[in-house]
Amino acid sequence: MLVTVEVKSRHVKVTGSRGTLERDFKHINMDLRKVGDNKLRVDLWFANRKQLACVRTVCSHIDNMIVGVTRGFQYKMRFVYSHFPINVSLNGGEVEIRNFLGEKRVRKIKLLDGVKYERSADVKDEIALVGNDITKVSLTAAQIQQATNVRNKDIRKFLDGIYVSEKGPLPERDLDEDLEDNTPLDDGDSTACKLLGAFLKLPLGPFTFRLLLVLVCFDFGLGSKDPEKIMNQAVEDMQNDLVKVRQSYAEITATQRRLMKQKEQADALADDWYKRAQLALSKGEEGLAKEALTRRQQQVETSEGLQIQIDTQATAVDKLYEGIQALEAKILESKAKKEQMIARARTAQSTQKVNDMLGGITGKTSMDAFTRMEEKVEALEAAAEVSAEMGSFNGKALPGSSGSSIETQFKMLEASSSVDRELEEMKKMLGDSSSASKKDAGVDDELERLKREAGL
Known part of the structure; x- marks a missing residue:
């Protein structure tokens, strides 16, 4: 069902197939705006618990407005009496209650704007209040019930009165009305009807298409x-x-x-x-x-x-x-x-969903794919190491490898020259140590000769 919502300075206007409802929320310090085509956003910063409850109340009011302009609300009320039958009738725009507890006084309740009074056809002592605005419908029902409250008596014995027996949105159209509807389909349903007919290879009209939709909704809705x-x-x-x-x-x-x-x-x-x-x-x-x-x-x-x-x-x-x-x-x-x-x-x-999800992680899934990628990376790393070893076999560059470049040859020459310098330094060190040992040996011989001469 098409619903149009207009928001201007915290004033909300909702229009649907049953009419228009308006409500002003200017007394609440909040931000109310449309987000996209089918969403309303309510913002309230640094809010306490009461203010958050107020935001939820605003959202509930707007939801009730949308339901009211698309389906409407209905309050059913039944008469309860022990001896004196209660007579209820509609006179103009007022509901008149007579013979309550045998009293001659006529109780009159004015119907609020947009509220309709209906007498139930299948139930004897029952009336129905119907309207788009749930606030007005419920307030009218409360006024009727309060007008018949028993006072100064034991309510356990005196149960006379008019009480709310059922309330809520109006029921949607019956299944028979939906099936008998042969009105032309809109653009979206017409396209879906053609695609479904082509898939089934059967000519589908509005009646057959709606029948299939009802069967599908029954299967997936009630079967859950x-x-x-x-x-x-x-x-x-x-x-x-x-x-x-x-x-x-x-x-x-x-x-x-x-x-x-x-x-x-x-x-x-x-x-x-x-x-x-x-x-x-x-x-x-x-x-x-x-x-x-x-x-x-x-x-x-x-x-x-x-x-x-x-x-x-x-x-x-x-x-x-x-x-x-x-x-x-x-x-x-x-x-x-x-x-x-x-x-x-x-x-x-929730547990079943988690178990189903964990049970689905088997076989050729994301975990196996991750393991296969890890093995592939390890294989690439091993191939790279083998290639590096083959590229520098025995310190000589292989043909076609990166070691055959000029830069690599210069590095090898620099390395050989440094080795030669280190070898010369070691030779010099060995030469110095041998001459020093020879000098020490000559000094020892001369010391022994002096000892002999001295008779020691």
């Missing part, structure tokens, strides 16, 4: 069995069941109270006929007294029959009340476990 969606749906179903059980409890309680009132009336009439029989007998009217006792006996039998029904209703009410308590406890337990189960399901899904 998302645990989070299933648990949310289960909790929602239990809450709907709780509303139905409470309505049944209210109806049975109302019936029981009516029976009790009828029994009280029968007992009172029986007492009256008994007193009349005594009066007639005291006046000597025996036939009239007998007729009064006959009427009294009829009222006594009626009272006894009503008492049997009251006892039966009391048992049913007790069981139903226990069922309500058990269902409420089950809902609370399910809500407490839901978050834990959702977290466990997400963890299991």
Whole structure:
């Protein structure tokens, strides 16, 4: 569905197939702008926790505006009463509530702009409030519920009122409407239809194309069995069941109270006929007294029959009340476990994805490619070392090698001249050491000769 969003000085305007919604966020110190064709960006610098919550609230408001102009919102409300039926009607732009708790006062609630009042066709005591702006729809529903709040009485016994039973976006078009839609396709769908028809080698019209799309969506949408969606749906179903059980409890309680009132009336009439029989007998009217006792006996039998029904209703009410308590406890337990189960399901899904990814790193994958490249580099290095050794075999350059260049020949000449100089220096050192040894030997001989002459 095509949605147009305009942003100007923190004023957002959203236009869709159902109409236009506008909202002003100038009271919030933030930056709000469009990023691309289908994104809005909300920036708030150096924000604390409350300001971050405010940013999330702004994003939720904009999301609700987009849903409102494309699908709309609906609040369903049901009537709960025990003895006096609640009458609700629409008079102009006001909702009128009559006979609440038997009161003659008429309660009037004005419908806000853009909110429509509808009477449910398949449910007896139910109305629906429909509109694009969720704020106005929910506020109207709250005003209707507050108008029928029971005051100064025990709310555990007096359950009369009008309560919200269901809320959320309007349901999308039914499957039958989608399948029966033979309107021309747009450019994108028309191209996809042609490509799919060419692939299947079958002529596809709008009806057949939409049927295939529905089947594909059904296969991939419902076949996934998302645990989070299933648990949310289960909790929602239990809450709907709780509303139905409470309505049944209210109806049975109302019936029981009516029976009790009828029994009280029968007992009172029986007492009256008994007193009349005594009066007639005291006046000597025996036939009239007998007729009064006959009427009294009829009222006594009626009272006894009503008492049997009251006892039966009391048992049913007790069981139903226990069922309500058990269902409420089950809902609370399910809500407490839901978050834990959702977290466990997400963890299991993440673990499965990681295991699948690690399991895919086998065979001819990136790890094997890395190993092959490492072996190839080592082979190139070994070939380079062998080439270097062959290029300088026995200090002589091989033909075609880099050692046959002029620079290499000069380096060899310089190396040979340095070796010659070192050899001459060693010879000189050896010559000096031999002459010194000869001088030392002559001195020793002369010293020995002097010792002999001295007679030593």
